[in-house]
Amino acid sequence: MGLVTLDDLRVFAAVCRTGALSAAARDLDCTQSAVSQHVKRLERELGLSLLERHPRGVAPTAAGQLLHTAVTEGLGRIDQAVRRIEELARAEGGSVRVTTGATTVRHFMAAAVVDFRRRFPRASLEFQTEASSRGCFEALAAGAVDLAWITLRPAGGAIEQRPVVHLPWSLAVTADDPLAAKPSIEPTDLQDARLIGLPENSTARTQLGTWLAESGVRPVFDTSVTDWDTAILLVGLGLGHAVVPTLPEWTGPGHPDLQLVPIPALPALTAGWAVRRWDALSPLARAFADTVAHHCARLSGH
Structure with missing residues (x-):
């Protein structure tokens, strides 16, 4: 790999990360032709195809995946070493x-x-x-x-x-909601409840769904938000309930119409x-x- 440069490897990693030559070019602020040349030089030096073309972009071949894993780890360690040296200076x-x-x-x-x-x-x-x-x-x-x-x-x-x-779970409800009077919530209280939640692919939503399913509970998440604060805001506006991690900022005078009812049966986040x-x-x-x-x-x- 005598002709391969760090730029070749960085460009290849960007292509694998973005899944498209054009997207990598935008991220790197260069032309798509330049990105293609970097990839072709790698393939020529290694004697193998590194990318497969698909209708919506590209994906690494088996050989490309091996290289991508090594390049990602190697470049990350090089960047960290350079930054540590700079900080020492x-x-x-x-x-x-x-x-x-x-x-x-x-x-x-x-x-x-x-x-x-x-x-x-x-x-x-x-x-x-x-x-x-x-x-x-x-x-x-x-x-x-x-x-x-x-x-x-x-x-x-x-x-x-x-x-x-470690954050215990609570059910966020308005202060006038019938559930607000309960000392705690059981998972079964959430059966068929319509909840405000994070997107399905989020780690917290996945864990919450798994834990509720283990209790035999399958609530309906009919409103999706990107963060817990937005969920709390929508609860305060009367748009529904939300199962949220218990955070001190959501109690007290800042949220007078909000009640967080503990759900002790759920493992903490x-x-x-x-x-x-x-x-x-x-x-x-x-x-x-x-x-x-x-x-x-x-x-x-x-």
Whole structure:
């Protein structure tokens, strides 16, 4: 592979990630012809086809998948090493790149961000919003971020996960709803209930659906939202009920017409950090992760 360059590998990884030469070209701010030339050079050097053409784009062949896996891991580690070297050169003036959902900072990181900035005034924080844990995993795999705050999923693959906070479930209802008077909700109370929920492909929705099904309960999710805050807003407007993780921000004077009724039979939802490798994190990224974990522990009283 004497003629293969890092640019060839980066372009190939972008094509596999986006599933189309044109989309990769847009992401890389170059022409589709240039993207094609990079891929052709790789194929010529390796002597095998790396991509299969489909009506809606391209997909890696078996050989392409092997290369993509290796390239993703290798480029991510190179990027991390370069950033660590740069941060050593700038002392504590580096950056921490975090990907997470739209409302995570407000619910879990507000105090930690203030604390971190006080301790490391020269450091910068870069937040990249993703709509799902899958998007966060992809950003990690591509080396685009250092840390991902996600709803944890079963362990597996190359991504390392670390639990930080366990969130019990509650049924969000308006204060005048008959269910608001109950001390707790049983899963059977949700049978045939019409609920506001996250998209079907979200990790939290999948886990919730599995746990309810194990209790023999199959509610109807007839309204879909992208985040829990929107679900809470719609409940407050009287559009239905929502099974949500219990967060302190949703109780008290800020939501006088909202009631969160515990559902103790459901296993708690676990949120926390995902990284490529903990031992490869920069000192700044590790410090930010630990700061968030510390403030979450204080918030939960642990």
